[in-house]
Amino acid sequence: MTNFRIMGLASMMFIGSLAGCGGSSSGSDEDTSRNPTKDEQPQMDSLSVPNYVPQIISEDSAESVAKSVYRHLRYIAWDAIPNSDRVTGTFSPEQLVREFTETDTFDLSDFLCSDSGTYQIKILEGYPEIDAEENLFFGPGDKLAFIFDECAGEGFTLPDSTREGTVTVDVIDGYVGLFGDSVTSYSVTRSVSKKSGFVADGQLVGYTHGDIQIAREPGQLTFAGNSYKRNPSNNLFLEYFLGTYSLTFEELESATSYDRWNVSSDFEFQFGIKALGGHFRTTINDVIFTDNELESGVITLADDHNSLRIELFPSHLTFELDLDGDGIYEIERMLNRGEF
Known part of the structure; x- marks a missing residue:
């Protein structure tokens, strides 16, 4: 399976969903084009979420x-x-030919964190499955972690900010396609986010925090x-x-x-x-x-x-x-x- 396919999964699932929960830049007049060094980066546990x-x-x-x-x-x-993406009805689990077991970690840092930092997808439970054309699908029992650490790259993060935090996704029912869309007529996923969003000047300027279960059907x-918190763009x-x-x-x-x-x-x-x-x-x-x-x-x-x-x-x-x-x-x- 090509890196392009993996990059498509990550960018469509999380750039698309985060378009609604990003934040603005700091608004400072001073030059902030230099990304903070690792020692200057805030720790995720110290970032503030309102009470x-x-x-x-x-x-x-x-x-x-x-x-x-x-x-x-x-x-x-x-x-x-x-x-609520409309289901095309063209997918059937019978199309899947094998489990994808070549690796449990996909590093997308070179693609999406071109300026600094890392972005990884880790398979925590189960295995994704692929069809004859090497399309990747996640089904019941699969669990993934999306991990951002000081990630900065043009077109992926907001100006003068880094992408931080973690998101874990459990597929409970149905199948999720390459781009995070439901490919079966019914699907249930659960996402748990830990201060996942954008950080500028040591502050969360856009985030998702807490857990959310999404059930889709036509x-x-x-x-x-419970305790789902979001800061829109x-x-x-x-x-x-x-x-x-x-x-x-x-x-x-x-x-x-x-x-x-x-x-x-x-x-x-x-x-x-x-x-x-x-x-x-x-x-x-x-x-x-x-x-x-x-x-x-x-x-x-x-x-x-x-x-x-x-x-x-x-x-x-x-x-x-x-x-x-x-x-x-x-x-x-x-x-x-x-x-x-």
């Missing part, structure tokens, strides 16, 4: 909470739905996890936390120019937003995502005493606030689309 604590909803904060929740959930839907995608104000959650995305309609998806939480979960300073108990009911907008549905957030109910409409949203926990919303306000 989200319970947050209180008040009358003064209700509007900013409603606006921020909308922006973050819209991003989450936009980021998740590309993982027209449906479910994300479930060039949107530091969108940094957020999803705790003990399960979100299901169901395709309602597919057209040439747009898709319509229903987004719901399978149970109450913790939704943390860094810009708001903490997390809220949250449920999402039948939120419709289409044309990069949330056009309808209900989002409810609660603290120990108060609750905020956000209802979305094509032209506006309303938010209602219950300040004494009696189930009656005393305050109702409206925001037009141009306001949020």
Whole structure:
């Protein structure tokens, strides 16, 4: 199997997914083109991931909470739905001819870390399998580790930053193809990330941290996890936390120019937003995502005493606030689309 095929696997699986969780450069005016030496590099354990604590909803904060929740959930839907790659139906495990046992470590440093550092893929459990054309597939029981260490290279890392951290991927069901796409009609994978992202000036400027299980089937995608944290690209104000959650995305309609998806939480979960300073108990009911907008549905957030109910409409949203926990919303306000 050629190095090109291995490079394709790594770059498509992780450059593509990290396009949504990178960060911006430091913004300093001084010359930072020189990559830090090994002694200057921060240790991964010392890099900071925010600690989200319970947050209180008040009358003064209700509007900013409603606006921020909308922006973050819209991003989450936009980021998740590309993982619902339509299955071609052309793959069958019967096409596999043998296990690939030649090596358990693939070093892609020369390809992707051209300036400094290393990038390796290690097979921790099982073996990948190949077909007669040497295409590589990972199936149930296979476990891989993607390891970045001070990796810097043009076109792979952000300017003035290095790629750091580890990601382990378990294939639980189905098969995953060369480019991380599901090649069987149903697949389940689990990824565990340890501060995996970009580091600039000793700070994480984009990362994924925690674990997430993704179940794919035609027209449906479910994300479930615990303490999954992400910092989207060039949107530091969108940094957020999803705790003990399960979100299901169901395709309602597919057209040439747009898709319509229903987004719901399978149970109450913790939704943390860094810009708001903490997390809220949250449920999402039948939120419709289409044309990069949330056009309808209900989002409810609660603290120990108060609750905020956000209802979305094509032209506006309303938010209602219950300040004494009696189930009656005393305050109702409206925001037009141009306001949020």
